[in-house]
Amino acid sequence: MSTSADKLVEDYLDRLERELTDFPSARRRELVQEISEHIAEARARLESENEAEIRNLLDRMGDPADIAAEARGPAPETTPAVAPVERRSGALDVVALILLLIGGVVIPVIGWLIGVVLLWISNSWTTNEKLFGTLVVPGGLALPVYLSLVAGYTESCGGPVGGPVTCTGGPSPGMRAAGIVVVVALFVLPFVTTAFLARRRSRSLALA
Amino acid sequence: MVATQDALLAQMRRGTLQYCVLSLLADEERYGFDLVRGLAEMDGMVTSEGTIYPLLSRLRRDGLVESNWQESPSGPPRRYYRLTERGRSALDGFRLEWRRFRDAVDYFVERMESK
Numbered sequence: 001m002s003t004s005a006d007k008l009v010e011d012y013l014d015r016l017e018r019e020l021t022d023f024p025s026a027r028r029r030e031l032v033q034e035i036s037e038h039i040a041e042a043r044a045r046l047e048s049e050n051e052a053e054i055r056n057l058l059d060r061m062g063d064p065a066d067i068a069a070e071a072r073g074p075a076p077e078t079t080p081a082v083a084p085v086e087r088r089s090g091a092l093d094v095v096a097l098i099l100l101l102i103g104g105v106v107i108p109v110i111g112w113l114i115g116v117v118l119l120w121i122s123n124s125w126t127t128n129e130k131l132f133g134t135l136v137v138p139g140g141l142a143l144p145v146y147l148s149l150v151a152g153y154t155e156s157c158g159g160p161v162g163g164p165v166t167c168t169g170g171p172s173p174g175m176r177a178a179g180i181v182v183v184v185a186l187f188v189l190p191f192v193t194t195a196f197l198a199r200r201r202s203r204s205l206a207l208a
Numbered sequence: 209m210v211a212t213q214d215a216l217l218a219q220m221r222r223g224t225l226q227y228c229v230l231s232l233l234a235d236e237e238r239y240g241f242d243l244v245r246g247l248a249e250m251d252g253m254v255t256s257e258g259t260i261y262p263l264l265s266r267l268r269r270d271g272l273v274e275s276n277w278q279e280s281p282s283g284p285p286r287r288y289y290r291l292t293e294r295g296r297s298a299l300d301g302f303r304l305e306w307r308r309f310r311d312a313v314d315y316f317v318e319r320m321e322s323k
Contacts, residue, residue: 037284070262071262
């Protein structure tokens with residue numbers, strides 16, 4: 001192996017390395033290694049290795065700048081700009097309504113929150129309608145469901161075996177009646193909201 | 209804008225070279241050097257042999273080809289490339305479009321010349 005040939009190849013690979021400085025080091029190493037192996041194999045096939053042959057070989061490899069440009073990817077082509085299409089995903093709207101209603105029951109808090117997010121990213125409703133959908137009732141059906149569960153648990157009943165059962169911590173009869181009214185209302189309101197949003201949605205679709 | 213002959217060729221190569229690479233891999237796996245020489249044998253297909261390597265790397269990232277290392281009888285292990293299913297269907301799709309396109313261009317270019 002002649003040293004001047006080695007020097008030429010070394011210079012070529014150095015230039016390539018410099019052209020690739022803005023690449024992640026793993027990719028740069030890989031590419032430089034592939035090119036270097038290609039050159040080594042091409043050299044091994046030369047009948048006689050002289051400076052002219054090596055220059056010719058490196059010419060065939062191409063300008064390091066061209067290789068780097070290729071690695072950077074094809075020049076951005078003038079693809080026709082896609083007009084921003086107004087997204088109206090019917091399926092997502094339906095999912096939003098279902099999650100707002102029962103999402104919180106299936107996956108506590110998170111299920112309902114996903115419903116809220118879907119509600120707000122949809123463009124089927126106005127901001128006021130979205131506010132209504134979020135605030136009436138926060139948590140959807142999960143709120144009354146949990147309230148009735150919690151109400152059941154605060155009441156603890158016990159007593160001696162065979163003796164009279166006494167319950168403590170339970171609300172007074174008046175409070176209990178009021179509680180039932182609130183819980184029933186909380187059960188009904190989310191359905192009202194769902195029906196309202198569903199109607200508003202079909203109206204906004206009709207206008208579109 | 210008047211494209212020089214070189215720029216014209218470069219432009220035509222840009223969209224087609226990767227399918228020539230896929231075609232070379234359609235029947236057999238090949239390693240980089242072998243692939244590059246296979247392309248370079250055809251006049252006008254490759255001007256800079258080195259640019260094939262970044263192209264191969266992109267095809268690999270796009271899942272059109274896959275590669276594995278194999279021992280070589282001489283020198284360091286070689287990275288062999290082979291077509292993936294995705295690469296094969298991309299190639300089939302290109303073949304179909306290319307024939308239509310080629311016939312359409314031929315229709316105009318050849319007809320005008322023969323007049």
